[in-house]
Amino acid sequence: KLLLITAAILVTAFAFAQDCSDLFISEYVEGSSQNKGIEIYNPTSEPISLEGYILVRFSNGSPSISDELDLSYVDSVSVVQPYDVIFAVNGQTVENDYGVVDPALYALADIAGVGGHGTDPNYFNGDDAVALIKGDMQLVDLVGKIGENPGEGWCDDEDLGYVAGESYWLSWTANHTLIRKPNIKKGVTSNPQFFNPAAEYDSLPIDTWSHVGFHECECDPNYNGIEDDSNVENHSNTVIYPNPVGNTSKVTVMSEKLIKNIQVFNVIGSIEREIVVNERTGMVTSDVSDLDNGVHLMRIQFTDGSFETKQLVIK
Numbered sequence: 001k002l003l004l005i006t007a008a009i010l011v012t013a014f015a016f017a018q019d020c021s022d023l024f025i026s027e028y029v030e031g032s033s034q035n036k037g038i039e040i041y042n043p044t045s046e047p048i049s050l051e052g053y054i055l056v057r058f059s060n061g062s063p064s065i066s067d068e069l070d071l072s073y074v075d076s077v078s079v080v081q082p083y084d085v086i087f088a089v090n091g092q093t094v095e096n097d098y099g100v101v102d103p104a105l106y107a108l109a110d111i112a113g114v115g116g117h118g119t120d121p122n123y124f125n126g127d128d129a130v131a132l133i134k135g136d137m138q139l140v141d142l143v144g145k146i147g148e149n150p151g152e153g154w155c156d157d158e159d160l161g162y163v164a165g166e167s168y169w170l171s172w173t174a175n176h177t178l179i180r181k182p183n184i185k186k187g188v189t190s191n192p193q194f195f196n197p198a199a200e201y202d203s204l205p206i207d208t209w210s211h212v213g214f215h216e217c218e219c220d221p222n223y224n225g226i227e228d229d230s231n232v233e234n235h236s237n238t239v240i241y242p243n244p245v246g247n248t249s250k251v252t253v254m255s256e257k258l259i260k261n262i263q264v265f266n267v268i269g270s271i272e273r274e275i276v277v278n279e280r281t282g283m284v285t286s287d288v289s290d291l292d293n294g295v296h297l298m299r300i301q302f303t304d305g306s307f308e309t310k311q312l313v314i315k
Helices: 002-011
Strands: 024-030 036-041 054-058 067-070 085-089 129-134 138-143 176-180 201-204 239-241 250-254 259-265 271-276 283-287 294-302 307-314
Touching: 024 085, 024 129, 024 138, 036 129, 259 283, 271 283
Parallel strands: none
Antiparallel strands: 024 036, 024 176, 036 085, 054 067, 054 129, 129 138, 176 201, 239 250, 250 283, 259 271, 259 294, 294 307
16 A cells, blocks of 8 residues: 555656645654654645545655654544644653653644554654545655665755765754745645755744744735744754763764854953854864863864854853
């Protein structure tokens, strides 16, 4: 059955979707443990029945479907109301080697999978393509690229072919929540040559669920053009570790952006260290054993000209 579905998707891959005419994925939650879920939005003025809609996963670059979830199997969620959403969550509620879904996230769900690899598409990680298909095996929407293994996930770097690969810290589809931009009015109905998540999604930090349950979209006549972007990341997602620095002499700066140089200042603003980066990288490790105990500031300049300042504590 799965092979037949896959073949049908490929045959209908060039179907054309009209704006504001069919369901599409509005939010993608790829969090810690099994905190995974997909939100689906109705951009039309009429209720849409979930009959025949299936959520599927293509695992680790496979061209074939690994698991599926029939979205119409729960009687209480038979339709998606106009300009409303339904949220499907990972169903792993019993502790195992892969962890469990957070009860707080599970409580937000309208539909839950049964849990387990091979049975629940919400077992996705950043390297799995996730698709919404419907009755005649038509591709309705897609996150990722079917048949492509992006390593740790897909990113927004054209020079890397939008595939993070070994540059795992650049991945958007791993350890993030992605929210469809308000100006997106339809799903992706053909397998893309390149998948660039930044083209249609905003990125929020890992385990952020504050937007689950609603979606802002220009299809809605009541949309006023004002959206809450207070949690949207600046896409550098820079981290310093270990921090505080204790029984080690080295500290690593890791960012989704490429780092040009790093300056270290003391609390009165005097520069203590400048680290010039001579190669294209988002991860820099430096020896800080000569710095005094206490609070320091790291000013990180990226290759795109932007800056970010982080606090570094040495004890």
